Amino acid sequence: MMYCSFTDSASFLEKRLGRSPEVFLILRHGLSEWAERLSEIITVDWNEIPGLPALHSIGRGLTFTSGNMKGVEVLCLDGRLHYYEGYSMNEVVSPIHLASALGIKVFIFTCGVGLVSDRGKVGDIMIVRDYINLMGVDPTRGVEARKGQDRFTVVSNAFDRGLSNTAIGLSRELEIPVFEGVYAAVSGPTFETPAEVNCLRIMGADVVGMSLVPETVTAVREGGRVLAICLVANMAGSDFGGDEEVNRTVEGLTYKVFSLLDGIISRIAEGKV
Structure with a gap:
């Protein structure tokens, strides 16, 4: 069994x-x-940090x-490492282990999703209440x-209510x-067929995506509080413009998401969440 230790990585980054x-x-x-809105900015390239996957x-x-x-x-x-890019699940969640080793307890994840249900529309934001893991793998498998x-790991309340x-x-x-x-996670990178979308809808999913769940499971396992913000970028299972269309929709939501993130950090600063 593997043991995920990022002590050296965290020590390097903290210094x-x-x-x-x-x-x-x-x-x-x-x-x-959005990161440019921070003050006293310091940037560190991924490849500089020992212990992170290539x-x-x-x-x-x-x-x-x-x-x-x-x-x-x-x-x-x-950005993030995606399972569909060929990374192992342990590699996908390596940033979460690093953040946890730094002592971080609040995790905010953003992602683009396809709409499955009729509860929202393209261009909306969905706050994740629960998830369905259909990726066929669990990030804690084989990890000591x-x-x-x-x-x-108990994930019945994976997303922090506050x-x-x-x-x-x-x-x-x-x-x-x-x-x-509800977010349905699939491994990707193939987009969903209409039949698959219908199946997801019957299962209770509102949106579908190819990330988020591995990071969430790992953060919860490490004792973190998780908030997941989804940008509804397209209708799942439809004949749309693929990744380019997704990125165009996300671009249109940028200012709204930036304002939302500003507000969330302000509430954290005020001790209201």
């Missing part, structure tokens, strides 16, 4: 940053500029950005439990179309 981050934020493609996606790099907003120390990652840690309620309330204040729902 480079000279600070102790409180919030870890994964910014999906198209949202990375990146093998063509033309892609990842950067950690650390900074302060309203007194809250935030660590951002401008640390001393005092249970072998089995953080989720805060995000929903702020979205309404900002007049951002928002709903709360």
Whole structure:
């Protein structure tokens, strides 16, 4: 069995940053500029940090950005490793283990999704209430439990109620179309067929995506509080423009998501969540 230790990685990053981050934020493609709103910014390239897996996606790099907003120390990652890119599940969740080793307890994940149910529409934001894992693999499989840690992870309340309620309330204040729902995770990278979408709908899913669940399971296992913000970018199972269309929709939501993230960090700073 594997044992996930990122002590050396965390020690290196903490020395480079000279600070102790409180919030870890994964910014999906198209949202990375939010990190520029932080003050006292320090950036560290993924490849500089010992113990992290080598990146093998063509033309892609990842950067950690650390900074302060309203007194809250935030660590951002401008993207994620996807299982469909050929990374092992242990590699996919390596940033979460690193953040946990730094002592971070608040995790905010953003992602793009396809709409399955009729509870929302393209261009909305969905706050994840629950998930259905259809990826065919669990990030804790074969990973040895640390001393005092249970072998089995309870995820019946994976998404923090306080953080989720805060995000929903702020979205309404900002007049951002928002709903709360269920995320179905598939391995990808093939998009869903109409029959698969119908199946997901019957199962109770509201949206479908190819990430989020591994990171969430790992963060919960490490004692973290999780908030997941989904950008509804397309109708799942439809004849649409693929990844380019998804990115265009996300671009249209950028300002709204930035305002929402600002508000969430402000609430954390005020001790209201």
